[in-house]
Amino acid sequence: AQSVAQPEDQVNVAEGNPLTVKCTYSVSGNPYLFWYVQYPNRGLQFLLKYITGDNLVKGSYGFEAEFNKSQTSFHLKKPSALVSDSALYFCAVRDQDQAGTALIFGKGTTLSVSS
Amino acid sequence: EAGVAQSPRYKIIEKRQSVAFWCNPISGHATLYWYQQILGQGPKLLIQFQNNGVVDDSQLPKDRFSAERLKGVDSTLKIQPAKLEDSAVYLCASTSEWDTSYNEQFFGPGTRLTVL
Numbered sequence: 001a002q003s004v005a006q007p008e009d010q011v012n013v014a015e016g017n018p019l020t021v022k023c024t025y026s027v028s029g030n031p032y033l034f035w036y037v038q039y040p041n042r043g044l045q046f047l048l049k050y051i052t053g054d055n056l057v058k059g060s061y062g063f064e065a066e067f068n069k070s071q072t073s074f075h076l077k078k079p080s081a082l083v084s085d086s087a088l089y090f091c092a093v094r095d096q097d098q099a100g101t102a103l104i105f106g107k108g109t110t111l112s113v114s115s
Numbered sequence: 116e117a118g119v120a121q122s123p124r125y126k127i128i129e130k131r132q133s134v135a136f137w138c139n140p141i142s143g144h145a146t147l148y149w150y151q152q153i154l155g156q157g158p159k160l161l162i163q164f165q166n167n168g169v170v171d172d173s174q175l176p177k178d179r180f181s182a183e184r185l186k187g188v189d190s191t192l193k194i195q196p197a198k199l200e201d202s203a204v205y206l207c208a209s210t211s212e213w214d215t216s217y218n219e220q221f222f223g224p225g226t227r228l229t230v231l
Binding site for chain 1: 119155156157158159160163171174206208216217219220221222223224225
């Protein structure tokens with residue numbers, strides 16, 4: 001069965017510092033991996049995805065994520081955090097090798113960036 | 116391009132009442148999803164449509180939940196009768212053409228349901 005773990009409920013970082021939001025996954029085959037962000041009273045917005053190829057994926061708003069197959073991780077990173085990055089972040093996974101399976105989301109990590 | 120539209124944004128009902136949510140996906144998007152997001156959890160897929168056909172409804176509590184997408188465009192999700200544990204945000208999402216599993220999904224703002 002597919003699963004996603006986001007081990008931190010909340011991440012606190014000062015503006016201008018680098019940020020990391022952690023995600024580990026479990027699938028039987030190869031994964032498609034996604035990060036979405038949710039601002040208050042709004043739906044989820046797509047940030048970036050890993051399909052295949054380069055392990056470092058670049059996305060919207062200066063975010064990037066590194067796929068690590070041996071550690072089954074897909075951590076979200078940004079070199080310099082902004083206060084406006086404060087939001088709820090979701091990691092999601094889908095098994096490439098099982099057609100038609102649903103996208104599975106983690107429980108989310110709240111990022112708080114202080115000025 | 117207009118985004119995914121949902122209504123109402125908020126709904127408060129008593130348990131055992133019925134409620135319906137409406138979603139209009141991005142124009143031309145063949146695949147439509149309904150998710151349930153309980154507070155403190157990630158979204159969970161309830162049902163996936165491809166045009167007007169159901170692709171996956173394995174997680175839909177069919178004794179009380181129903182959904183339709185009659186003309187392959189907008190969709191309605193209904194709960195009848197509602198239970199306290201149905202309190203959640205109901206998200207609608209869509210993606211272009213056929214679901215290739217790696218397409219990003221576009222989400223609406225959600226409907227926040229409170230069951231008293």
